[in-house]
Amino acid sequence: MIEASMQISRLKLYHYPATRSARVKWALHETVGDAFEVETVGLYDGVQYGEEFLRLNPNHGVPVLEITWDDGRVQVMLESAAMVAFLADAYPERGLAPPPAASPERADYLQMLHFGGSWADMMLWQVRIHEHVLPISERDPRTVARYRAKFTGEVEPQLARRLERSSFICGDAFTAADCVIGHCVTWARGYGMCRDELFRAYLSRLAKRPAFVAAFADARQFQPEVPQDQPLVSRFTG
Numbered sequence: 124m125i126e127a128s129m130q131i132s133r134l135k136l137y138h139y140p141a142t143r144s145a146r147v148k149w150a151l152h153e154t155v156g157d158a159f160e161v162e163t164v165g166l167y168d169g170v171q172y173g174e175e176f177l178r179l180n181p182n183h184g185v186p187v188l189e190i191t192w193d194d195g196r197v198q199v200m201l202e203s204a205a206m207v208a209f210l211a212d213a214y215p216e217r218g219l220a221p222p223p224a225a226s227p228e229r230a231d232y233l234q235m236l237h238f239g240g241s242w243a244d245m246m247l248w249q250v251r252i253h254e255h256v257l258p259i260s261e262r263d264p265r266t267v268a269r270y271r272a273k274f275t276g277e278v279e280p281q282l283a284r285r286l287e288r289s290s291f292i293c294g295d296a297f298t299a300a301d302c303v304i305g306h307c308v309t310w311a312r313g314y315g316m317c318r319d320e321l322f323r324a325y326l327s328r329l330a331k332r333p334a335f336v337a338a339f340a341d342a343r344q345f346q347p348e349v350p351q352d353q354p355l356v357s358r359f360t361g
Contacts, residue, residue: 131213133191134159137179139166141345143203143244144186146306149338150207150299154214157337167346169354204240204303208233211299219299232293232300235285239303243278246270247310254314255347258356275316282308286321290328297332305329309339313347 136151138144138161151159164170164185171183180187180201188200188209200206211220221228249270253262282292282304291297292304308326311317329335349355 130193131190132193133189135189135191136161137164137176137185137187137189138162139164139185139345140341140343141309141339142166142185143306145338145342146302147186147188147203147206147210149302149306149334150210150219152334152337153219153299153302153332154210154217163341167349167353167355169358172354172358202240204237207240207299207302208236219297221298228293232298235292236298236300236303238281239300239307243274243304243307243311246274246278247307247314250274250314251310251347252359252361256349256355256359258359259351271314271316274311279311279317279319282317283319283321286325291325297329301329305335 134151134155136144136148136159138148140163148161164176166185170176171180171185177183179189179199182201186201186203186206188206190198190200192198200209208220211217212223215222221232223229247270250267253264253267285292289295291301293300305326308317308322312322312326349359
């Protein structure tokens, strides 16, 4: 059991540009600046299916956050929204989350952080894999149409209502929930969704944060379409 008094001595992120690991990279820059290590994983080359990486993450993906505690123990986290929430709570002086207590603010913050990390993310992922990742013979335009309609008809209006009344997703102060929702909005806009002016303005506010700039500095390296001759295509399982 990890005691509350333990300190983090080292953080390492396994990352691929503009993917879910970018939201964790953003949270890291918000909390610890540049005091963490980054290893880029060649996803399109299938590196994540190698024995060494599978020992680290049997779900063969990024992000992976490796935490070394001050007693030498090493712990691995595999879920991006959990990493973002953990970092915000681990560095409360950064003011990225309402205090862990029973409050309307904390409940709303956790609701939106996980809404972005699960519900919205799931729809965006289905669009992405059926447009750009799966072998062409396995892509299903009906799945794309279903989740595009669901995202634009259900997710966008919920986010828009919040952004109509406040600057950030949980109010007028930036929180770690914006790392997740902001990444989802960026992802959606790359697929032609979230095109309303209020989403552009929201991302403009986020882009003024140095941590955002640092997190997405490598985004141009990301290519949506996975070449059909890359190892990822034949090994991808969803």
